[in-house]
Every structure is written in C-alpha cells, then in structure tokens.
Amino acid sequence: MLCDENTILEQSNATHMLKSVIISIFLCISTITFAQEVSGKVLLEKAIQYHDPNGNWETFNDTLHITMKTPKNPDRVSIIHINLPDEYFSVKATRGEKTTEYTIAKDRCAIAFNGNSNLSEEIKKENNLSCERAHLYKNYYTYLYGLPMKLKDEGTLIDPKVQRKTFKGKEYIVLKVTYNESVGKDTWYFYFNPKTYAMEVYQFFKDESKNDGEYILLTDEKVINGIKMPKNRAWYYNKDDGYLGTDILN
Template sequence: MRKIFVALLFCASIGVNAQDLSAEQVLENTIAYHDPNNNWETFNEEFTVVMSTPNASKRTSKIKIDLPAEYFNVTATRDTVTTQYTINKDTCSMVYNGTVLDSIEAKGKNMSCDRANLYKNYYTYLYGLPMKLNDPGTNLSQNVEKKTFKGKDYLVLKVTYDEAVGSDVWYFYFNPKTYAMEVYQFFKTDENGKEQPDTGEYILLSEEAIVNGIKMPKVRAWYYNKDDKYLGTDTLVDK
C-alpha cells in the first residue's frame, strides 16, 4: 500500500511541475513541439493560403519565404486580379496582372513597397510562430498564466515589443499537455502604453499542416475581442 501511495504522489508531483514551468521553459516546449528539428532558422519553402471573409470572394495567396536568402514573394489572386509583391534583400518589385509596375504605376493600383514589407512581416511573423517569439525586441513576461478560454484550459504567455517593433500586447495560449499553440490574441494600447480591452482580435487555431518539417496551424479563424464578431479564416491548402 505504501508503494502505491508513493507512486501516486510521484505522479501527482510530475503534474504539478509540468504546470509550474517558467515562461522560457513553456516557450522552449512549444517550439520543440512545432519545430522539433529547428528548421525555422533555415526556412525555405512555398505554401498557399486561402482567405475567406464574409461578403467577399476568396483570395488565394501563394507565398514563398526563403530566410537565408532574405527573399519573400506573395502572389495573390482574387476574382480577375492577381498582384505580386517581391522583396529580394533590399529590392522591392510589384506586378499587377502580369505587368511589372514602377512606383507611380503601382500607386495607381494601390500597391507600394511599404505594403510589400507589410505582407512580408505579416506572413513571416504569423507562420513563424511560436519561433518568432525569440526574435530581438520581443519581451516575454516572466509570468505563466493559467486561463480558460472558450471552455478550454491553457498555459498563457504575455508578450510585448520594443517601441521600434510594435505597440500591441499579445497573448499566446498553449495546450498544457502537448504545448501546441492553439490561440493567440492581441490588444491595442493607448498613448500611455496601457492595454485597451475593447480593441484587437483573437485567433483560433485548428488542425495542422507540416511545412518544411514545421507543424503549422492549418486553419486560423479571426474574431474581434470586443464582440466576438467573426472576421475571416486563413487556411493552408495543398500547393
């Protein structure tokens, strides 16, 4: 009987310890889950994302990210319009329905190199999570919160960024058993840097796709924090 009691006590202590990890350990565990072979640092792959939004036609984006070569390309098609943005190191180029545009022509199509960099940062950040949380300028709170969100229990990490990187406050929700990233959420801040609870969005992640050996969320569904209004869904699809 004593051996059984000790065994049960040992198992219970393992469970407690698993829930009392530091923020850095939780981040290490979720990166180990999503990128077990450390492939993100040398990521060089193409993938396709279909965006569905209410009252609008779908947009299909073919994305190429080559981190070692500092190369990014997104070719997006909606209805009869196809736009292409390319960042090759410090060089930006834009194409509209097969025609290469100069900066003046691009402006007339509501295209710009600023928008190209916006897309680069957007796709690289979202599809590089949680590995991107190790980037310079990222400030990881030392507290690991335990929250219930939409009826599920999570370990939650809070992240802020240096002023040069961004002003939003982000929360990342991880499965407490597998450390899979299942939700993230962000809030805007006011002029004093205070978090504004009625701003921002939350993103529900479901299913998985393997891209370059990395487990990426296949489906991202976006909602407003304020009223849970549905905004749209990004889905990774076969090439």
Template sequence: MKRYCFAFLALVLFSFVGSAQKLSANEVLEKAIAFHDPNGNWSNLKATFKVIMETPSRPKRTSIIAMDFPQQVFTLDVEQNGNTYAYSFDKDSCEISLNGSKDFSQEEAEEFRLNCERGNFMKDYYTYLYGLPMKLNDPGTQLNPEVQKKTFKGKEYLVLNVTYDAEVGTDEWYFYFDPSTYAMEVYQFYHDEDKKDGEYILLEGLEDINGIKMPKTRAWYVNKDDKYLGTDTLEKHQTK
C-alpha cells in the same frame, strides 16, 4: 486497495500539475517551439505554401508565399477577384507586378495598394504569424516571466504575455498553449487592453511545412464583441 490506487493517482496528478505550475515563461516557450519546430528548421526555412483567405464581405483571396531565409528571398503572389499581383524581395530589392506586368498606372497602384512599403508589411505579416511561436525569440520581444493560466472558450491554457520594444511594435499579445502538448491554439492582441480592442485568433489543425507544424486554419474575431472577421487556410503548394 482501491483507496491506495486512487491516492497514488491523485499524488501523481498533483505532482504533474505542480511541476507545470513551476515552469517559467521561457520554459513554456521552449516546449512550444519543440512541439512546432522539433528539428529547429525555422531559421533556415526554404518553403512555398498557399494561404486561402475567406471573409464575409470580400472575394476569396489566394496567396502563394515563398520564403528562402538563407538567400533572403521572399515572394508573394496574390489572386483575388480576377486580378493577380506579386511582390518579390531579394535582399534589399523590391519588385512589383500586376496581372503579370511590371508596367501599371498610378491609379492601378492606388487601387491595389501596390508599393514596396505595403509589400514589406505583408512580408513581415506572413513571416511573423507563420513563424510563431519561434518568432517570440526575436530581438525586441519582451516576454513576461509570469506564466498565466486562463480559460478560453471552455478550455484551460498556459498563457504567455508579450510586449515589444517601441521600434518593433506597440500591441500587447497573449499566446495560449495546450497544457499537455504545448501546441499553440489561440493568440490574441490588443492595441489598448483597457478598451478591449484588437482581435483574437482561433487555430485549428496542423500542416507540416518542411518539418514545422503550422496552424492549418486561423479564424479571426474582434475581442470586444466576438464579431467574426474571416478565416485563412494553409495548404501545401503543389508546383505544376
């Protein structure tokens, strides 16, 4: 009797693994999005959250990020080493302030890298990383149809490979998903994969932001030598 039970379990397991192997890249992405954004809230997100960045060689940086996609509004308020600066985007307009004032010198602008081009970069940066994996459906994203299986840090993952149209980006990305829950747990990018440059990011924990399961912590490392770069931690923002 036990032999038949074991055979039955093995057959069920084989069938499960076999079905997982047949999933296309689009199907894996759909399941990952269903895990992270089960109610489809991303496209109409209106939320404010805090990101605390800690690196070995720089003071702690605290960023308050507000996104309102329906109104096309994005604000970023940063505090680091006793100074504060802010970017505010309302549709196509861009405003910058330093320590509460919009009147600052050219020297201060250069010291703190305050310009609208930099602000747009930060807006795209936060929108992209906290919008994953949903952002993989954006125009200009080239999803490799092959689902890879890779073992990373001792765990096996389903991996999606993504490149971008030239006007969108030039890096090559890999996204690692838990094969049972489809939670995104690692992502990795290369400028030139043959040179093993670029970075990988380990994701741990989840924070619910308006119904979206975003990574709680992201730890950044260099691909080539595993050098640790820093960790950012996501928190809900408590308004005063």
C-alpha cells in the same frame, strides 16, 4: 485480537482509496502549480520543440499556398515563397479579377499588377500598391507562419510568469509577450495545450483595458519543411466575437 476477513478487506479498500485520493490531489496540485513553476522562456522552448523539433525555421525555404475566406468577399488565393537564408520573399495573391505580386530580394522590391510590372502612379494608388505594403506582407506572413519560433527574435519581451487561463471552455497555459517600442506596441497572449505544448490560440490587444484587438483560433496542422504549422486560422474581434475570416493553409 485478530481481524476477520471482512475487516481486512475494508481496511485494504480504505487504504487504496486513501492512496488514490492522495495521488489525485498531488496531480491536481502539480497541474495548478505548473504554470507558476515554469518560466516563460521554458514554456517557449517546449512549444518550439513541439512545432519545430529539428530547428528548421532558421533555414526555412518553402512555398505556402493560402486561401483567405472572408464574409461577403471572394476568396483570396495566395502563393507565398519564403527563403530566409537568401532574404527572399514573394507573394502572388488573386481575388476576383485582380492579381497582385510583390517580391522582396534583400533590399530590392518589385511590384506587378495583373501581370504588368510597368505600373503608373495612378494604378499604384488606385490599388494600394507600394514597396511599403510589400514589406508589411513579408513581416505579416513570416511572423504568423514562423510562430512560435519568431518569439525568439530580438526586441521580443517574454513575460517570465506563465499564466493558466480558460478560453472558450478549454484550459491553456499562456505566455504573455510584449515588444520593444521600435518593434511593436501591441500586447500578445499565446495559448498552448498544457499536455503537448501545441499553440492553439493567440490574441492581441492594442489597449487591453478597452478589450480591443483580435483573437485567432488555430485548428488542424500541416507539416511544411518539418515544421508543424496551423492549417486553419480563424480571426475574431475580442470585443464582440465578431468573425473576420479564416486563412487556410492548403
């Protein structure tokens, strides 16, 4: 017996709905299993492709202007020059009436305070000035502004298993990173946008069981030397969400 028009339409709608349900289930399963299927190294490559599509970090030679805002303190304004091919780094930071300058040129280190490079040991001690601190600044800025590319450095251990986490109400694909003991002891988590692979959060622990350490929220971007760098980095304690401050790339 032939079906009437209404029956044909009902069957057609039912078939269409069934296809939609199947497609939705398939997409859902694909999203859920993505983090299980992709390896940590593949995720890192996708993130690097987003942030540094032309591989410019290896030859980075540019200047960063950064304003650090912290509660109850004057802003710290820093001018930072990084020249990776020449192994050169300099930072000139001004907060209030104090200006410190550190320069590292390969193995040579120079320090100046309020424009004076002929410093007594008393002034150095009083203002915590040392070549050791100069190298700390160099490592700090080249690491943070070289992410995620710096995760390919020697001694970096990429967890092969990618995780999926919800952080502050948003879903991310997450890369866990540890380091050889000679490089560092902290455990880091890098949170990437599951659609674009943009790095939007990172977090570190000294002892994860104690929920110590900090997390950093990244918002907006600024392109420098062809690299998409986070414009704003807001720092918080893991344990209580206490706000520490924000670095702004001007």
